Amino acid sequence: MKTIIEPFKIKMVEPIRYTTRKEREEILKGAHYNLFMVKAEDILLDLLTDSGTAAMSASQWAGIMLGDESYAGSRSFFRFENQIKKITGLKHVIPTHQGRAAEHILFSLLGGKGKVIPNNTHFDTTRANVEFSGAEAVDLYIDEGRIPSVDHPFKGNMDLGKLEDLIKRVGSDRIPLAMVTITNNSGGGQPVSLANIRGMKEILSRHAIPLFIDACRFAENSYFIKLREDGYGDKSVLEIAQEIFSYADGCTMSAKKDGLANMGGFLALNDDVLAERARTHLILTEGFPTYGGLAGRDMEAIVVGLEEALDEHYLEYRLASARYLGKKLRQAGFDIFEPPGAHAIYIDAQALLPHIPPTQYPGQALVAEMYLEAGIRAVEIGSVMFGRRDQESGQEKPADLELVRLAIPRRVYTQSHVDFLAEALQNVYDRKDAIKGMKITHETQYLRHFTAKFERVE
Ligand SMILES: *Cc1c(COP(=O)(O)O)cnc(C)c1O
Numbered sequence: 001m002k003t004i005i006e007p008f009k010i011k012m013v014e015p016i017r018y019t020t021r022k023e024r025e026e027i028l029k030g031a032h033y034n035l036f037m038v039k040a041e042d043i044l045l046d047l048l049t050d051s052g053t054a055a056m057s058a059s060q061w062a063g064i065m066l067g068d069e070s071y072a073g074s075r076s077f078f079r080f081e082n083q084i085k086k087i088t089g090l091k092h093v094i095p096t097h098q099g100r101a102a103e104h105i106l107f108s109l110l111g112g113k114g115k116v117i118p119n120n121t122h123f124d125t126t127r128a129n130v131e132f133s134g135a136e137a138v139d140l141y142i143d144e145g146r147i148p149s150v151d152h153p154f155k156g157n158m159d160l161g162k163l164e165d166l167i168k169r170v171g172s173d174r175i176p177l178a179m180v181t182i183t184n185n186s187g188g189g190q191p192v193s194l195a196n197i198r199g200m201k202e203i204l205s206r207h208a209i210p211l212f213i214d215a216c217r218f219a220e221n222s223y224f225i226k227l228r229e230d231g232y233g234d235k236s237v238l239e240i241a242q243e244i245f246s247y248a249d250g251c252t253m254s255a256k257k258d259g260l261a262n263m264g265g266f267l268a269l270n271d272d273v274l275a276e277r278a279r280t281h282l283i284l285t286e287g288f289p290t291y292g293g294l295a296g297r298d299m300e301a302i303v304v305g306l307e308e309a310l311d312e313h314y315l316e317y318r319l320a321s322a323r324y325l326g327k328k329l330r331q332a333g334f335d336i337f338e339p340p341g342a343h344a345i346y347i348d349a350q351a352l353l354p355h356i357p358p359t360q361y362p363g364q365a366l367v368a369e370m371y372l373e374a375g376i377r378a379v380e381i382g383s384v385m386f387g388r389r390d391q392e393s394g395q396e397k398p399a400d401l402e403l404v405r406l407a408i409p410r411r412v413y414t415q416s417h418v419d420f421l422a423e424a425l426q427n428v429y430d431r432k433d434a435i436k437g438m439k440i441t442h443e444t445q446y447l448r449h450f451t452a453k454f455e456r457v458e
Pocket residue numbers: 051098099100101123125126181185186214216253254255256257264265
């Protein structure tokens with residue numbers, strides 16, 4: 001059989017609401033051209049994020065009913081802890097309400113002024129938590145990963161030479177940990193190879209620097225390894241995941257991605273002293289160590305979700321969905337970040353809109369246009385999200401790339417939704433030369449993309 005089908009049937013449906021173009025014009029203006037400020041019910045196809053948007057399975061909903069809501073020693077916590085230990089082999093499991101809470105605890109303990117944290121690419125909340133602690137966040141992914149058109153099986157890889165150089169330049173005592181993000185969400189959702197993770201670990205061990213994994217999409221990354229890396233074709237995805245984590249001293253994870261849950265996350269680590277300090281911090285900011293920021297039922301949904309995310313029929317379908325959307329957009333004329341990852345397709349907005357300079361946010365302009373066309377919501381991953389404004393001069397340093405991400409919620413949309421999406425984007429493509437740039441009229445210092453206000457540049 002050539003056709004890869006959704007490996008599930010639909011048990012419950014949720015209507016989506018159509019709007020008129022005139023309504024969308026008003027909605028967009030009212031939201032100051034920031035799609036984060038548009039109400040979800042005014043969206044037809046919501047590709048803003050794959051985070052917390054998964055459709056849960058019947059088994060997960062059944063798990064919800066089994067949640068043990070005891071304050072201390074909840075049965076659901078021990079199931080959660082066992083599941084995460086089975087996959088990661090890490091000794092201490094600390095539940096948090098989502099990924100960034102795990103990051104916040106980790107960098108409150110290990111970050112701080114003068115410290116430097118390397119990563120292939122820091123995700124926006126990771127970078128914000130590193131910088132908020134006073135430390136410096138450094139992105140060291142390979143040069144191929146910076147060029148959207150280049151084909152490479154593991155474009156999310158860390159540049160090991162650059163990692164060695166950084167350690168030489170700043171000294172290992174200033175690097176309390178190194179991270180690797182699998183898959184590399186802010187770098188096109190590209191996977192990282194096991195050879196690369198092993199190489200990283202080898203370098204870091206020599207300098208006694210711990211390796212932490214940002215594990216949000218570990219199952220998708222593991223499946224890419226199975227398909228693309230020599231020697232892994234016959235291994236199960238679980239075995240591959242276990243090998244990845246065997247090189248880690250710890251991890252942070254948002255269960256809203258490959259946990260297939262709508263909320264949740266965790267910090268896991270081997271160091272006993274650090275774990276005790278993390279739990280103390282957890283009690284201050286999240287909750288008692290056997291629930292952290294979660295209800296017992298949330299932990300049950302994650303236990304089942306982590307199992308289902310490692311199912312190879314699910315992963316085959318998941319990767320096929322992204323490939324299909326990528327193929328449709330390529331046919332429409334778009335340059336996309338090649339090759340497609342698993343959780344999203346990224347359009348090269350700068351290639352599409354060469355007449356809009358990075359300081360006028362081509363990605364934001366495209367996102368607004370897609371909403372106007374058909375009520376589609378996507379997100380800018382470019383200078384709005386990663387540009388750096390000098391607080392004194394007001395001058396802005398643009399991001400490396402101006403991308404628009406179409407994230408694919410897990411198990412939510414069908415192939416005809418994608419066909420509709422492609423038709424709408426074809427219309428946007430056909431009038432690309434008339435699309436105008438944007439300017440920011442209001443912003444905050446951290447994570448400005450969530451709340452920034454824009455106007456069209458006339
Ligand atoms: C989503 C995400 C996070 C943060 O997780 P939240 O649950 O949104 O707080 C961190 N890193 C990566 C790579 C992510 O995709």
